[in-house]
Amino acid sequence: MSGIAQRHRPHVVVVGGGFAGLWATRALASADVRITLVDRRNHHLFQPLLYQVATAGLSAPDIAAPLRHILRRQRNVEVRLGEVVGLDAASRTVALADGDALHYDQLLLASGATHAYFGHDDWAAHAPGLKTLDDALAIRRRLLLAFERAEATDDPAERAAWLNFAVVGGGPTGVELAGTLAEIARHTLRDEFRRIDPADARVRLIEAGPRVLASFPESLSAKARAQLERLGVEVVTGAPVESIDAAGYVLRGVDGATTRVDARTVLWAAGVAASPLGALLDAPRDRAGRVQVAADLSVPGHPEIFVAGDLAGVQLDGRAVPGVAPAAKQMGAHVAAAIRARLAGRAAPAFRYRDFGNLATIGRMAAVVDLHGFKLSGLLAWWFWLAAHVFFLIGFRNRIIVLVNWAWAYWSYQRHARIILDPPDDDD
Amino acid sequence: MSGIAQRHRPHVVVVGGGFAGLWATRALASADVRITLVDRRNHHLFQPLLYQVATAGLSAPDIAAPLRHILRRQRNVEVRLGEVVGLDAASRTVALADGDALHYDQLLLASGATHAYFGHDDWAAHAPGLKTLDDALAIRRRLLLAFERAEATDDPAERAAWLNFAVVGGGPTGVELAGTLAEIARHTLRDEFRRIDPADARVRLIEAGPRVLASFPESLSAKARAQLERLGVEVVTGAPVESIDAAGYVLRGVDGATTRVDARTVLWAAGVAASPLGALLDAPRDRAGRVQVAADLSVPGHPEIFVAGDLAGVQLDGRAVPGVAPAAKQMGAHVAAAIRARLAGRAAPAFRYRDFGNLATIGRMAAVVDLHGFKLSGLLAWWFWLAAHVFFLIGFRNRIIVLVNWAWAYWSYQRHARIILDPPDDDD
Numbered sequence: 001m002s003g004i005a006q007r008h009r010p011h012v013v014v015v016g017g018g019f020a021g022l023w024a025t026r027a028l029a030s031a032d033v034r035i036t037l038v039d040r041r042n043h044h045l046f047q048p049l050l051y052q053v054a055t056a057g058l059s060a061p062d063i064a065a066p067l068r069h070i071l072r073r074q075r076n077v078e079v080r081l082g083e084v085v086g087l088d089a090a091s092r093t094v095a096l097a098d099g100d101a102l103h104y105d106q107l108l109l110a111s112g113a114t115h116a117y118f119g120h121d122d123w124a125a126h127a128p129g130l131k132t133l134d135d136a137l138a139i140r141r142r143l144l145l146a147f148e149r150a151e152a153t154d155d156p157a158e159r160a161a162w163l164n165f166a167v168v169g170g171g172p173t174g175v176e177l178a179g180t181l182a183e184i185a186r187h188t189l190r191d192e193f194r195r196i197d198p199a200d201a202r203v204r205l206i207e208a209g210p211r212v213l214a215s216f217p218e219s220l221s222a223k224a225r226a227q228l229e230r231l232g233v234e235v236v237t238g239a240p241v242e243s244i245d246a247a248g249y250v251l252r253g254v255d256g257a258t259t260r261v262d263a264r265t266v267l268w269a270a271g272v273a274a275s276p277l278g279a280l281l282d283a284p285r286d287r288a289g290r291v292q293v294a295a296d297l298s299v300p301g302h303p304e305i306f307v308a309g310d311l312a313g314v315q316l317d318g319r320a321v322p323g324v325a326p327a328a329k330q331m332g333a334h335v336a337a338a339i340r341a342r343l344a345g346r347a348a349p350a351f352r353y354r355d356f357g358n359l360a361t362i363g364r365m366a367a368v369v370d371l372h373g374f375k376l377s378g379l380l381a382w383w384f385w386l387a388a389h390v391f392f393l394i395g396f397r398n399r400i401i402v403l404v405n406w407a408w409a410y411w412s413y414q415r416h417a418r419i420i421l422d423p424p425d426d427d428d
Numbered sequence: 429m430s431g432i433a434q435r436h437r438p439h440v441v442v443v444g445g446g447f448a449g450l451w452a453t454r455a456l457a458s459a460d461v462r463i464t465l466v467d468r469r470n471h472h473l474f475q476p477l478l479y480q481v482a483t484a485g486l487s488a489p490d491i492a493a494p495l496r497h498i499l500r501r502q503r504n505v506e507v508r509l510g511e512v513v514g515l516d517a518a519s520r521t522v523a524l525a526d527g528d529a530l531h532y533d534q535l536l537l538a539s540g541a542t543h544a545y546f547g548h549d550d551w552a553a554h555a556p557g558l559k560t561l562d563d564a565l566a567i568r569r570r571l572l573l574a575f576e577r578a579e580a581t582d583d584p585a586e587r588a589a590w591l592n593f594a595v596v597g598g599g600p601t602g603v604e605l606a607g608t609l610a611e612i613a614r615h616t617l618r619d620e621f622r623r624i625d626p627a628d629a630r631v632r633l634i635e636a637g638p639r640v641l642a643s644f645p646e647s648l649s650a651k652a653r654a655q656l657e658r659l660g661v662e663v664v665t666g667a668p669v670e671s672i673d674a675a676g677y678v679l680r681g682v683d684g685a686t687t688r689v690d691a692r693t694v695l696w697a698a699g700v701a702a703s704p705l706g707a708l709l710d711a712p713r714d715r716a717g718r719v720q721v722a723a724d725l726s727v728p729g730h731p732e733i734f735v736a737g738d739l740a741g742v743q744l745d746g747r748a749v750p751g752v753a754p755a756a757k758q759m760g761a762h763v764a765a766a767i768r769a770r771l772a773g774r775a776a777p778a779f780r781y782r783d784f785g786n787l788a789t790i791g792r793m794a795a796v797v798d799l800h801g802f803k804l805s806g807l808l809a810w811w812f813w814l815a816a817h818v819f820f821l822i823g824f825r826n827r828i829i830v831l832v833n834w835a836w837a838y839w840s841y842q843r844h845a846r847i848i849l850d851p852p853d854d855d856d
Contacts, residue, residue: 061845061847068621417488
C-alpha cells in the first residue's frame with residue numbers, strides 16, 4: 001500500500017441501504033473518508049413500487065438492485081452484508097450479528113421502519129404487512145392461494161371466507177393494495193376459474209380514522225374514496241379493527257357495535273414503527289420509536305451520530321417531516337453535507353425539508369396528486385404518478401423492464417408474476 | 429344446467445403441468461371430454477432456462493406462467509392446485525393431499541423427475557439440485573452468499589473454501605451451471621468487492637464418467653470441455669465424488685486415491701430419478717424409477733392409464749427416448765391422440781419419437797449442437813441455441829422480457845436478478 005492510503009481517513013459507517021443511507025453514501029463519493037455501508041440485505045429496494053410485487057405485477061428483481069452493484073465504482077465504499085445488533089457510543093463501535101465489530105468516526109443510522117401492530121403482535125401471523133421483498137412475496141402467495149382455496153372447496157361458507165379480503169389501514173399502502181386487489185379479482189383472473197367467479201371477491205378497505213389518505217386535503221380523500229368504490233372496493237371508515245385471527249376479524253362500527261367477519265385474507269397497512277435499532281441510542285424517541293434528532297439530524301449529545309429516513313423524527317415549523325422517499329433522500333444528502341462540514345471544521349447546517357407535494361396511486365388509471373394546493377385526481381393524476389415513479393427509478397437499469405411490464409399489464413390486465421413459490425402445504 | 433352439459437363426458441385426469449401434461453391437455457382442446465389438470469404448483473415452468481434463474485440472469489416469473497392463465501380459454505379444462513398422494517386403479521380414483529378424490533376415465537401421469545443422490549440422501553442438504561423454481565432461488569441465494577461470506581472473513585482458509593465452487597455432474601445442467609458460474613465470478617462481480625477478487629473463485633465441474641455431455645458425439649464433448657476451460661472452469665472427468673458434507677467433498681481420482689476439498693458451495697447435477705408417483709402404479713420400473721410403458725405409452729394391463737414425460741421409460745429401436753422437453757411434448761401429444769382413438773373405438777397408435785437433435789449451452793457464446801451428424805460448436809452453436817429457446821418460449825408473453833434481459837446481460841455482463849431474499853442467518 002502507498003503511504004497516502006495508509007494515513008487515517010475518517011471512517012463513516014452507514015447502517016441501512018435504503019433511500020437515506022444510499023443517498024448519504026453517494027453524496028460522500030468525493031469526500032476524503034472511507035465508508036462502510038452495512039445492510040441485512042444485499043439490495044436497495046425501490047419501496048414505492050413494492051405493492052406491485054405483492055400484487056404480482058412486477059418481479060422482485062424489477063424493483064431491487066444489489067447495493068454492491070450500485071456502488072461498484074465508488075471506491076471509498078465497502079458494502080457489508082450484516083445485521084447490526086449493538087452500538088457502544090463511548091467506544092464508537094457497532095457490533096454485528098456475526099461477531100464482527102466496526103469502529104466509526106461518524107455514524108449514520110438509517111435502518112428505516114417496520115410494521116407495528118399496536119401491541120397486538122399476535123396479529124402479525126394473520127395479517128402480514130408490506131415492508132420488504134420477502135413480505136411482498138408472502139402477500140402475493142396468500143392472495144393467489146386464497147383464490148385456489150375458494151375454487152377447491154365445496155363448502156359455500158368456506159368459499160365466501162376465502163373470497164373475503166380485508167386491507168386494514170387507509171394510508172397510501174392500504175389504498176394501493178385494495179385498489180389493485182379489486183382489479184385482480186375483477187379483471188386479471190377473469191376466465192381462469194371454473195367453480196368460482198373471482199369477481200365475487202369482496203375487497204374491503206378498513207380505516208379507523210374518518211377518511212382514507214388522511215395526509216391529503218379532504219377533497220382528495222373524498223375523490224380517492226370514490227375512485228376506490230368505482231374499482232369495486234368497499235371502503236369502511238371510522239371503524240377500528242378489534243381483533244384479527246386465522247379465521248377473520250372483528251370490526252367495531254361507528255355505532256360502537258362489533259361485527260365478526262369471516263375472512264381468510266387480511267393485509268396489514270395500518271401501523272408503522274421505527275426500526276428497533278433506534279433503541280440502541282441513548283436518545284429520546286417518539287411514540288412510533290423515531291429518534292428525536294437535533295436540527296442537523298445528529299443525536300443530541302452525540303454530534304458524531306446521525307439518524308435519517310424513517311428512523312428519524314423531525315419536526316420542522318411545527319410539522320413532522322413525512323416518512324416518504326423524497327424526505328429520506330433529502331435527509332441522507334443532508335447528513336453527507338453535515339459530515340463534510342464537520343470534517344472541514346465548520347458547524348453542520350440545519351436540515352431543511354423541501355416538500356414537492358404528495359401523490360398516491362389507487363389503481364388502474366386512478367390516483368390523487370396534491371402539489372401545494374394544485375390538485376389532480378383520476379386519469380391525469382395516474383399518468384403523473386406513473387411518470388414520477390418511472391423517472392425516480394433512474395439508476396436502476398430495470399426501468400425498461402418495468403415499463404414493458406407495465407405497458408403489457410395496462411393493455412392486457414395481465415400480471416405476469418402470478419407464480420406461487422414453495423409448494424403450498426395443506427394447512428395453508 | 430342444460431341437458432347437454434349433464435350427460436356423461438369422459439373425465440381425463442392429467443397429473444402434472446409440465447411439457448408432457450400441458451401438451452396433452454392442449455391437444456385435447458376440441459375433444460368431447462372434461463379434463464382436470466392437477467399440479468402441486470400453480471405454474472408451468474420452462475425448465476430449459478431454469479439455470480438462468482439459478483444464476484440470477486432471469487427472474488422466476490420470466491420462465492413460468494400460471495397454468496390457469498395458459499388454459500383460461502380451453503373451457504373443457506379445470507385446473508386443480510393439489511398434490512396427488514394415492515391412486516386406486518381398481519376404482520379409478522386419484523387421492524389428493526387435501527382429502528379430495530378424483531374419479532377418472534382416462535389418466536395421464538406426467539409428474540416428471542426429481543434429483544437422485546444414489547442412496548446418499550444426506551448429500552441433499554449440502555449439494556442442492558435444480559428442478560424447480562424454489563431450487564433455482566435456493567441455489568441463487570447460496571451462490572451470492574458465498575461471495576459475501578468470502579468478503580466478510582479474514583481467515584484465508586475460510587475465504588478459499590467460500591470461493592471454491594463445485595458442480596457435480598457433467599450433463600447439460602452441470603455444464604450450464606459451471607459455465608455461467610465462471611462468468612459471474614470473472615465478469616459480473618468485477619469491481620464489486622473490496623477485500624476479495626471474485627475472479628479468484630475456483631469453479632470445478634466434476635464428472636464420474638470419461639467425458640462431459642456424454643449424450644453428444646465425442647468430438648463435441650471435447651469441444652465443450654475446451655470451451656468450459658476457456659471460460660475458466662476446471663473440468664475433472666473420471667473422478668466420482670465419494671462424499672459431500674457441509675465443509676466440502678471427497679473426490680476419488682483416476683488413480684483411485686481420494687482427496688478432500690474444502691468447498692462451501694457444491695451443486696448437484698448428477699442424478700435424476702423419476703417422480704415417486706410412479707411407485708403408485710402396479711407396473712415395472714427401471715433403475716431410475718421410470719415406468720416401463722407399452723408401445724402406446726399406456727401402462728401394461730391398464731389401457732386407461734398413460735405415463736408420459738420424464739416419468740416414462742420408453743425404449744424405441746433399442747434406444748431410450750431422452751428426458752428432454754421435445755420428447756415430453758411429443759409424448760403428451762401422443763397420449764392425447766391415443767385417448768381420442770380409444771374414445772372413437774379405435775386402437776391407440778404406437779408412439780414414435782422424432783429426434784430433432786441435441787443442443788446444450790455452455791456459457792457466453794459457447795454451445796454445442798448436434799443435428800443428426802451436422803455438428804456446430806462455439807458462437808454459431810450459441811446463436812442457434814438462443815434462437816431455438818426464444819422460439820420455444822412462444823406462448824409465454826415473457827418472451828420480450830426474456831429477450832430484453834438477455835440483450836442487456838450480453839452487452840453489460842450484468843445479471844439483474846442478483847437479489848438475496850430472506851435475510852441471511854449467521855449460520856448460513
